[in-house]
Amino acid sequence: MKQVIATTSVVESMLEIAWQFSARGVDGACCGELSLAEFRALQTAALYSDCSVQQIGKLLDFTKSGATRIVNRLEKQQLVTKVRSAEDGRVCCVQPTENGLDLLQHAKEITGERLGQALSKVSAQEQNSIVHALTTLAKVL
């Protein structure tokens, strides 16, 4: 119960942080021509090798038609290529291109700078604490 109370008071912080690193806070500044959904899809494709369209949809909570459209937009920007799977002709493997990986790396750097800038306002000890906390939280969500 105490825990619920404690986390209830932290909810505003959580939502604020999420807002800052979501479409409204990050878009454009970090993702170039990409929407946040597209960026996340690109991330996912880079993370899972031979990632299918459907897999992206499931992982990011889009319908399969939504996933198709997101991937198509990435393909149009030459950030991924779609390759028909050799094992299963229905499956479409989404592979990031060189450009896609570059963009991903750049976006990470920009976001990292943004985070680093915020973190620079607190002590080194707190920086470590926050980095550790975020890493841990992401794992258990």
Place this chain on the structure above:
Amino acid sequence: MKQVIATTSVVESMLEIAWQFSARGVDGACCGELSLAEFRALQTAALYSDCSVQQIGKLLDFTKSGATRIVNRLEKQQLVTKVRSAEDGRVCCVQPTENGLDLLQHAKEITGERLGQALSKVSAQEQNSIVHALTTLAKVL
């Protein structure tokens, strides 16, 4: 430089967390009939008394026309009322209704539960650390 490297590795975590508590993760589960933007606008109206439409737009990074539309949707759902300011006839004060405040409270509880559920997977000490980290981070962003 070391800091940049450290934060670069935490960027994925940050984006993952943000994603989970943004439209894709939270919508519906916590916001009822509201979009995340509407929810945030309602939050803002509740936080700043006599909050103008424009203020909401500026705080959440929407254009004024976007803000108008978001507030109008909230009004249609009877979660806020729009009152012409006594001091300045141009300004439109957005005030949460009883319903609006209830929804806000409920949403916070749900999100809090969600966060609490994730936190229950780590030690009490880490819970404290995470709560503290989130609170601190939200302040310096």
Place this chain on the structure above:
DNA sequence: GAAAATTAGTTGACGATGTCAATCAATGTG
């Protein structure tokens, strides 16, 4: 003190986005 400039808000047209349902193609299953 009236004209001009500024500011808050609204609205129409629009582009972007993602869903739903229907469909096609490839694979599995009886």
Place this chain on the structure above:
DNA sequence: CACATTGATTGACATCGTCAACTAATTTTC
């Protein structure tokens, strides 16, 4: 081989927020 399933796509559609033009209220300027 017929039938069901699964991955992906597409057309129609609703939602969302922007842009530009506009109205109305206030402030500035001369």
